[in-house]
Amino acid sequence: METLRERKKRRTRESLLRAALELFTSQGYERTTVDEIAAACEVSQRTFFRYFAGKEDAAFAVQEMTEAHFLAALRARPPHEAPMEALRQAALQDWDSIRETVESAVPMELYLRMYRTIESTPALLAAHLRRSTAVEESLARLLAEREGVDVDTDPRPRLAVAVFGGVIRVTERQWCLGRDFSLEAVRSLTVSYLDQVSSALQGNWRAN
Amino acid sequence: METLRERKKRRTRESLLRAALELFTSQGYERTTVDEIAAACEVSQRTFFRYFAGKEDAAFAVQEMTEAHFLAALRARPPHEAPMEALRQAALQDWDSIRETVESAVPMELYLRMYRTIESTPALLAAHLRRSTAVEESLARLLAEREGVDVDTDPRPRLAVAVFGGVIRVTERQWCLGRDFSLEAVRSLTVSYLDQVSSALQGNWRAN
DNA sequence: TTGTCAACTGTCAGTGGCTGTCACTAGTCT
DNA sequence: AGACTAGTGACAGCCACTGACAGTTGACAA
Numbered sequence: 001m002e003t004l005r006e007r008k009k010r011r012t013r014e015s016l017l018r019a020a021l022e023l024f025t026s027q028g029y030e031r032t033t034v035d036e037i038a039a040a041c042e043v044s045q046r047t048f049f050r051y052f053a054g055k056e057d058a059a060f061a062v063q064e065m066t067e068a069h070f071l072a073a074l075r076a077r078p079p080h081e082a083p084m085e086a087l088r089q090a091a092l093q094d095w096d097s098i099r100e101t102v103e104s105a106v107p108m109e110l111y112l113r114m115y116r117t118i119e120s121t122p123a124l125l126a127a128h129l130r131r132s133t134a135v136e137e138s139l140a141r142l143l144a145e146r147e148g149v150d151v152d153t154d155p156r157p158r159l160a161v162a163v164f165g166g167v168i169r170v171t172e173r174q175w176c177l178g179r180d181f182s183l184e185a186v187r188s189l190t191v192s193y194l195d196q197v198s199s200a201l202q203g204n205w206r207a208n
Numbered sequence: 209m210e211t212l213r214e215r216k217k218r219r220t221r222e223s224l225l226r227a228a229l230e231l232f233t234s235q236g237y238e239r240t241t242v243d244e245i246a247a248a249c250e251v252s253q254r255t256f257f258r259y260f261a262g263k264e265d266a267a268f269a270v271q272e273m274t275e276a277h278f279l280a281a282l283r284a285r286p287p288h289e290a291p292m293e294a295l296r297q298a299a300l301q302d303w304d305s306i307r308e309t310v311e312s313a314v315p316m317e318l319y320l321r322m323y324r325t326i327e328s329t330p331a332l333l334a335a336h337l338r339r340s341t342a343v344e345e346s347l348a349r350l351l352a353e354r355e356g357v358d359v360d361t362d363p364r365p366r367l368a369v370a371v372f373g374g375v376i377r378v379t380e381r382q383w384c385l386g387r388d389f390s391l392e393a394v395r396s397l398t399v400s401y402l403d404q405v406s407s408a409l410q411g412n413w414r415a416n
Numbered sequence: 417t418t419g420t421c422a423a424c425t426g427t428c429a430g431t432g433g434c435t436g437t438c439a440c441t442a443g444t445c446t
Numbered sequence: 447a448g449a450c451t452a453g454t455g456a457c458a459g460c461c462a463c464t465g466a467c468a469g470t471t472g473a474c475a476a
Contacts, residue, residue, distance in 0.1 A: 129334060255453080
């Protein structure tokens with residue numbers, strides 16, 4: 001059972017996270033100070049730093065959950081699937097079931113707004129890309145294990161994941177730039193872009 | 209002709225840049241303060257910020273030159289080359305002729321050490337990845353123009369560049385991790401990895 | 417219930433990156 | 447030589463972040 005102390009702690013964290021994302025998305029990440037976030041929750045600035053390693057950490061708290069969610073999705077793919085197919089299916093399945101994961105922390109709508117804020121804030125975009133490479137390292141190891149190859153001598157796991165990651169990044173970016181900012185939109189964009197990779201890689205585009 | 213004032217300015221900048229990279233690579237980026245860099249050049253901290261937008265800006269001053277160098281290399285490729293082939297050739301040619309570009313600012317050896325520092329410092333790696341996406345955007349536009357397609361409606365330029373960028377990133381990373389930290393090493397790694405992409409993308413790796 | 421302990425929090429002081437301001441020095445130009 | 451102005455240093459201040467210390471409050475046993 002959850003003790004009173006734990007409950008209070010959880011509430012404080014949730015309150016801080018929510019206030020942070022609300023402020024980041026409404027007035028911008030840089031224009032939001034940690035003091036402001038703490039004040040909104042009626043705690044001291046010091047307390048904020050006891051719950052989050054930094055301002056940036058708060059911005060990515062939900063992302064961290066979805067990253068783990070995607071890794072689990074890949075782990076759950078049947079072992080007979082080819083690497084790229086497994087990645088593709090994991091991504092699609094991920095978008096289909098992400099809502100529950102996200103809403104255990106904040107409203108889905110806030111998460112989506114934060115996604116856009118990350119993409120349009122240079123400092124956050126940089127952090128996002130670095131986090132992505134960390135996830136990609138895990139993905140590569142997972143694929144290598146699935147296929148029974150050594151990730152340190154065979155570059156194919158990392159290459160496959162890097163290519164996949166590149167396509168996902170393009171997808172994310174176009175999604176955030178577009179008008180239709182729904183889950184269905186990102187899902188279909190993912191399918192469309194993954195399907196066009198081989199066409200993009202080979203030959204002359206003019207010849208179609 | 210270069211006036212005395214301009215000469216002094218250039219010298220100050222060169223001095224600051226060199227001192228910065230020397231300190232970053234020897235004692236670490238985070239453990240180096242701007243005050244330290246300024247003191248090493250006998251100028252005030254304020255002056256450092258008149259030459260560089262920030263500490264990070266100094267760390268990437270040479271990278272910025274090599275980025276432009278690569279873009280120029282791609283622009284110089286004959287228009288009949290297929291997109292991926294042009295990217296590949298530009299990359300190889302880039303590594304072959306990078307020395308002159310770099311040494312107009314700092315010794316090659318310092319540049320290479322800084323490269324490793326960037327890769328192993330989380331904050332710098334993040335910034336590096338963000339810068340890379342900016343370069344990739346330029347590359348995509350360049351390819352689109354070459355091929356006569358519209359970069360805003362046809363995703364293939366961005367996809368091709370993202371895939372290419374992903375491979376280059378893997379290359380950079382493995383290069384920095386490896387023992388052979390020479391230009392020849394990165395060149396041959398580039399060739400090797402680009403050659404293995406199609407193999408990595410399709411089918412079952414075990415069947416090989 | 418009460419006293420003790422440990423967890424949680426606030427306050428304060430300090431560091432480092434970064435910016436605005438202002439006065440002053442030193443090239444530049446006529 | 448004198449006026450102009452780019453470049454600089456000194457100073458004050460903001461914000462992210464950290465360490466140290468003390469006060470408060472929930473947990474748990476006697």
